[in-house]
Amino acid sequence: MKSISTQYGPLTPQHTSDDLRQREILPVEYYPSGAIKSIPLEKQTIIETPVGTIPSELVSFHENGVINRIFPLNGKLSGYWSQEDEFELAESITIPTPIGRITAKLLSISFHENSAIRSFTLWPGETVSTPTAKGPIATRIGVSFTPEGVISSLEPANPISVQTVAGEITAFDPDAIGVNGDYNSLGFNTNEEVIRVTTTLTKLTAIHPDGRTSIFTPEYRESWCGDTEEEVVPMMVRFLDDSVKVQTNPDLPAVTIPRKGAAFFTEPYLPQLAQPFGQLKCSV
Template identity: 35%
Template sequence: MNSIKTKKYGPLTGVTFSETYKNGILKGCAFNQANHIKTPLGTLIPNHGESTLRNREGLSLEFFRSGQIKSIDLAAATGVATSLGLLSAERISFYESGSIHRLFPLNGRINGYWTENDEYTLAEPIAFDLLVGDFTAKIVSLCFYESGALKSLTLWPQEIIEIKSPDGLIKVRYGFSLYENGNLKSFEPALPEPVDTPVGIILAYDCNAHGINCDQNSVTYGQDGTISSLLTSNSGLMVTTSGSTQLVQPVMKPGKIDPEVMIPEPMTVLFHKNALEIVQDTVIAVDLLTSQVRSVLVHDPLKKACGNCSECSHCG
């Protein structure tokens, strides 16, 4: 068995594979026997031994260049203390200070033999009591600020929750992010969501949204609760400047699965003081002091936008 000495964690034994940074500093290891790693969260044991149907292969323990632990795939689900209480984790990533960065209750390898539904079935619902509301849901991961405050929460795609926003109660898919004080920063609408903006109500929805992580989402608010940006697949903007009027709306583009079927490409709207930007293939800057802008419905969310439900989730 191979052994590697580390300054911060002592000797690591049973090393079957290791990687180093270009300067030779240890980057990570895989093991065939248990190692007990002392961390601010207590003693943690990285995954080791032969891979199984569900276990991920590769480095189960990774380090920053400083030698501080960066991430660990755990040998078994382990309870760890967080600002939200004791939570079970199979994978944890850290800030260089040792604080938790991300926590994953499950860390199974999704493939042809172990599916997302298999992993979802294993997930246990967790109850949350936050400023944005109380709810219980199965989660993929939690992201924390270095202070320990919750930064974002990522849901399993099968989950939909209801939370409070500056626009009232909203249904959320995939997840949301928070400011460090607990106020809502962004969320992913489960359905086209009416959002109050300086140019009227816009239906916010991203038919191409994914749930890899929810640090950033379709609807973003400033710390004062005013709208900062949103994506829309349903609304257009009628812009009138110097007597000429232009309708800017989500562009219909060939679907990725079936190029013969056209689907709307979500349009991003960024709100600034007395101005806004509309982002599509190009960026259109609009001065609200010299232009009149009003929102209009261009794709009715009660009707199918493209007629091809396999292409996207535009209809919710």
């Protein structure tokens, strides 16, 4: 199989498969312009990236040729090969990041078009300590950064109280999915002020300029565990320059409250006390 030339050296696309991890041959993908978009590799290959040498089984590119995302492993999960099997193959990697050097088992590392690191994604069960203006935060799933190297978002590993323009909110998303660490439930602006937070443990009260009061709490849904069980739905709150947006149902639009003339208050909200007969047995 002929190698493909990239600015990171020649890379050999996958052209064979095996019975366990690689049960099919994945195609090389191209942009409409003809530039390489992604290359599944024949074997794990050491690639010199902006954060050092990374072993890779799959690499994708921006149209300008800069690495978009690099995957150390790319096994296909099936009845023959589990996530646990793949995790056992994963090795800890040390990379420099805007928050310092981190060492962990990484699902992927992504980069902006200027080659600055955009995010890193952790294997399930892996955590790192992320230093922030709010103090160190134990982080799962991943952390993302702006092209200038400022923290953009992270996924808290445990419930943590953060200060917002509406008051203290306990940040935690039990439904967070670790596909990648590009966009996480706790988001910051370039001054590291909270602009997005997901919670199941905070009640938000808004008093409008005309005196009306709106109260927002996380909603409930039928649990996947059984017809009689209910579980809490995470509530997302976003802080814009001129408004606060609250979304208690992911299937419905957010409620927008203008900030000018309004007052906001927060307080702890304990779902198990709000619905004592609907205990949360399947998720946090």
